Amino acid sequence: MPELPEVETTRRGIEPHVDQQRVIDFVVRDARLRWPIPKEIHGLIVNQQVASVSRRGKYLLLRFALGDLMIHLGMSGSLRVLPIGTPAGKHDHVDLVFANDKLIRFTDPRRFGSVLWQPIGVEHKLLAKLGPEPLTDRFDADYLYNASRKRTLAIKQFIMTSEVVVGVGNIYANESLFRAGIDPRRPAGKVSKPRYERLVHEIKAVLDYAITRGGTTLRDFLSSDGKPGYFAQELSVYGRGSEPCTVCKKPLKEIRMGQRTTVFCTGCQK
DNA sequence: AGTCGCGCCTGGCGGC
DNA sequence: TGCCGCCAGGCGCGAC
Numbered sequence: 001m002p003e004l005p006e007v008e009t010t011r012r013g014i015e016p017h018v019d020q021q022r023v024i025d026f027v028v029r030d031a032r033l034r035w036p037i038p039k040e041i042h043g044l045i046v047n048q049q050v051a052s053v054s055r056r057g058k059y060l061l062l063r064f065a066l067g068d069l070m071i072h073l074g075m076s077g078s079l080r081v082l083p084i085g086t087p088a089g090k091h092d093h094v095d096l097v098f099a100n101d102k103l104i105r106f107t108d109p110r111r112f113g114s115v116l117w118q119p120i121g122v123e124h125k126l127l128a129k130l131g132p133e134p135l136t137d138r139f140d141a142d143y144l145y146n147a148s149r150k151r152t153l154a155i156k157q158f159i160m161t162s163e164v165v166v167g168v169g170n171i172y173a174n175e176s177l178f179r180a181g182i183d184p185r186r187p188a189g190k191v192s193k194p195r196y197e198r199l200v201h202e203i204k205a206v207l208d209y210a211i212t213r214g215g216t217t218l219r220d221f222l223s224s225d226g227k228p229g230y231f232a233q234e235l236s237v238y239g240r241g242s243e244p245c246t247v248c249k250k251p252l253k254e255i256r257m258g259q260r261t262t263v264f265c266t267g268c269q270k
Numbered sequence: 271a272g273t274c275g276c277g278c279c280t281g282g283c284g285g286c
Numbered sequence: 287t288g289c290c291g292c293c294a295g296g297c298g299c300g301a302c
Contacts, residue, residue: 002296003296034278034279034296034297034298058296072296072297073296074279074295074296074297075279075294075295075296075297076279076280076281076294076295091280108279109279109280109281110278110279110280110281110294110295111278111279111280112278112279112295112296112297113296126297126298150272151272151273152272152273153272153273153274157273157274160296160297162296162297169295169296170294170295170296258273258274258275259275259276259295260294260295260296261293261294261295
């Protein structure tokens with residue numbers, strides 16, 4: 001499941017191949033994604049040049065003269081750079097074909113991803129309410145502490161809310177709360193300022209590290225399966241329910257919070 | 271307004 | 287072997 005580090009790794013992976021390149025075709029084999037792919041996209045990007053490749057939260061944004069092509073990878077989506085003419089498989093739903101004989105192929109078995117359009121000057125509804133980027137200075141303890149006052153929902157669900165901060169999915173929410181020593185069930189409004197200082201630091205650290213590691217797999221990402229690694233062997237709690245805590249050796253506890261698997265240590269997280 | 275839970279979709283897995 | 291049922295999850299949305 002692509003989280004922010006995987007999306008940023010993907011952005012860095014495709015950027016050198018498509019930046020300033022001209023689109024010669026936009027092929028939609030299956031428009032049924034999370035939302036239907038708008039039909040007008042073809043006419044808006046063919047024969048237009050990519051002006052930049054950026055990211056907002058987990059959305060990749062390819063800027064054209066008339067607007068931004070928005071790509072969300074959902075949980076099983078990926079992009080690959082391939083030579084023109086590469087045969088498409090069952091789940092290869094969209095190709096963005098370029099004049100430099102390369103294509104960007106969007107593959108998504110579960111079709112939770114999306115390909116949308118944001119006209120210049122009109123913020124897309126799905127981007128309008130997004131919170132700050134976690135790796136910028138705007139995301140700090142003061143911000144998170146103030147935003148959490150009087151909030152009763154659990155801290156884990158709070159940091160996974162995209163209006164609060166973008167890009168913190170289930171894996172990194174579990175990991176950062178473990179590293180910060182905070183019980184994921186604690187109401188967001190009852191977490192102290194010093195503990196938010198620690199949490200903000202750990203969220204940034206864990207995302208930063210994952211992006212750094214993602215960068216090292218760029219070669220694989222471009223050639224083979226298109227999936228940046230998750231470095232599962234380096235995760236402290238996610239996927240390790242009932243295994244001993246790496247710090248105190250108590251068995252890790254696994255519960256469901258808001259339909260999401262949550263793993264934490266009752267000894268280390270208070 | 272804030273919180274909660276549903277459902278989209280399909281590959282992979284365990285059980286029989 | 288083959289079939290069935292269940293699970294994973296990002297995230298918008300409807301309901302309270």
